[in-house]
Amino acid sequence: MPVPLLDLGRQYQTLRDDIRVRLDGVIENQAFIMGKPVQELEEAVAAHLGVPHAIGVASGTDALLLPLKALDLQPGDEVVAPPFTFFATAGAIHNAGGRAVFADIDPGTFNVDPEKVEAAITPRTRAIVPVHLFGQMADMARLREIADRHGVFLLEDAAQAIGARQQVDGEWITTGTLGDACAFSFFPSKNLGGFGDGGMIVARDDEFAARLKRLRVHGGLKMYHHEEVGTNSRLDALQAAVLLAKLPHLNGWSEARRRNAAWYDARFAPLEAAGKLTRPVVLPGNESIFNQYTLRVQNRDGLKDHLAGLGIGAAVYYPLAMHQQPCFAYLGYAEGDFPVSEQACREVISIPIYPELTADEREQVAAAIEEFCA
Structure with a gap:
């Protein structure tokens, strides 16, 4: 499904x-x-x-x-x-x-x-x-x-x-x-x-x-x-x-997103240990509301195509950094000026995290990512 x-x-x-x-x-x-x-x-x-x-x-x-x-x-x-x-x-x-x-x-x-x-x-x-x-x-x-x-x-x-x-x-x-x-x-x-x-x-x-x-x-x-x-x-x-x-309902929805994120974190820990992907980092003393659950994957576009083929939604936030946008060329920045942002643009992919996501749907998403990483 x-x-x-x-x-x-x-x-x-x-x-x-x-x-x-x-x-x-x-x-x-x-x-x-x-x-x-x-x-x-x-x-x-x-x-x-x-x-x-x-x-x-x-x-x-x-x-x-x-x-x-x-x-x-x-x-x-x-x-x-x-x-x-x-x-x-x-x-x-x-x-x-x-x-x-x-x-x-x-x-x-x-x-x-x-x-x-x-x-x-x-x-x-x-x-x-x-x-x-x-x-x-x-x-x-x-x-x-x-x-x-x-x-x-x-x-x-x-x-x-x-x-x-x-x-x-x-x-x-x-x-x-x-x-x-x-x-x-x-x-x-x-x-x-x-x-x-x-x-x-x-x-x-x-x-x-x-x-x-x-x-x-x-x-x-x-x-x-x-x-x-x-x-x-x-x-x-x-x-x-x-x-x-x-x-x-806002606090309850945000808590549900955190539960989904914790489930993903546990499931993807072995893939991160194997160098296949990087999970989102929430620093100590922070409580995220997970508007997005964003992974880093070296072959990001390949994973996005793989998920799309299985009917699983995913999105790239964002494919270009601001200094790479044509309308901001007048600012005078060049490729390589912000290497961390540029690398993120090449690697990030966000997967379903919304509060109403079911356990079966979470399993589908995780299994599809594991299949791709294998």
């Missing part, structure tokens, strides 16, 4: 009645733009994460873009980010008027290497954007220290990591609590996903949060009065209603 990379239909069936009641409420009320569910979701997410401000926006991309625009970047201002990430990270830096400066990643976690970040900082650096890739937080304590010492803004890209946790000084902290701001995505494939695009920014500073709220509604909170030029980036009330139905 086929095993999809992700099956959102199974999740929907468990929440169908609650979601439909909430959607009907929005439809009956007809307050589709900035309606009550948006405010309720903002308050619920802020409470869930333990942060003072949560601001709903139209997409995860806008959740990155608006904080960067609020920094009023000038020509030549630099923003440090990893090259191994989804395009929106670097795209938002460019569209906010900044110049992306890349820092290579740690080969185990795929997250940005703080020492490489430190080396990339110049007098023109205005911000650092660490990406919590595949559901595990970057080294936030070290990055916070670097940002503070250099006086730069720290914007977390947690599009794939809502609710991931990390121990800092013996205490568990979650995404959005150490950065000056943090961006989340509610794209349907995320652990907390809507029925379309949506995103949220969390911020610690009151004035910065107030400015973000203005920027998402054309630069003014009072109708037809605009303190600055903003944009239209409002989270739909229909999306907020869906997300309100899902949020109470």
Whole structure:
């Protein structure tokens, strides 16, 4: 039987009645733009994460873009980010008027290497954007220290990591609590996903949060009065209603993903010992939400074709690093500048990890990978 990379239909069936009641409420009320569910979701997410401000926006991309625009970047201002990430990270830096400066990643976690970040900082650096890739937080304590010492803004890209946790000084902290701001995505494939695009920014500073709220509604909170030029980036009330139905289940879903990951880890340990593949690395003091379970395999494309032939879903996140994208050629980077990221692009493959994955399906996936590695 086929095993999809992700099956959102199974999740929907468990929440169908609650979601439909909430959607009907929005439809009956007809307050589709900035309606009550948006405010309720903002308050619920802020409470869930333990942060003072949560601001709903139209997409995860806008959740990155608006904080960067609020920094009023000038020509030549630099923003440090990893090259191994989804395009929106670097795209938002460019569209906010900044110049992306890349820092290579740690080969185990795929997250940005703080020492490489430190080396990339110049007098023109205005911000650092660490990406919590595949559901595990970057080294936030070290990055916070670097940002503070250099006086730069720290914007977390947690599009794939809502609710991931990390121990800092013996205490568990979650995404959005150490950065000056943090961006989340509610794209349907995320652990907390809507029925379309949506995103949220969390911020610690009151004035910065107030400015973000203005920027998402054309630069003014009072109708037809605009303190600055903003944009239209409002989270739909229909999306907020869906997300309100899902949020109470988020921790349970993430725990189910961790159980699936632990099962894979045990099953693939002999293959790693034999040098056939490399399992995901979760560092001590970290709790990943496993938005993806990503292996390293030297013949990655061969494995992907093998799985596809058996009807098993797999995906490559990501086949090209940002400095290899034609649109960023103007930055002047060359092949070999970020060897760890480039190697990851050649080797990574993500396999099914979603909470509703059955034991039989897990067995199919593992057996297919063992067959290929043999």
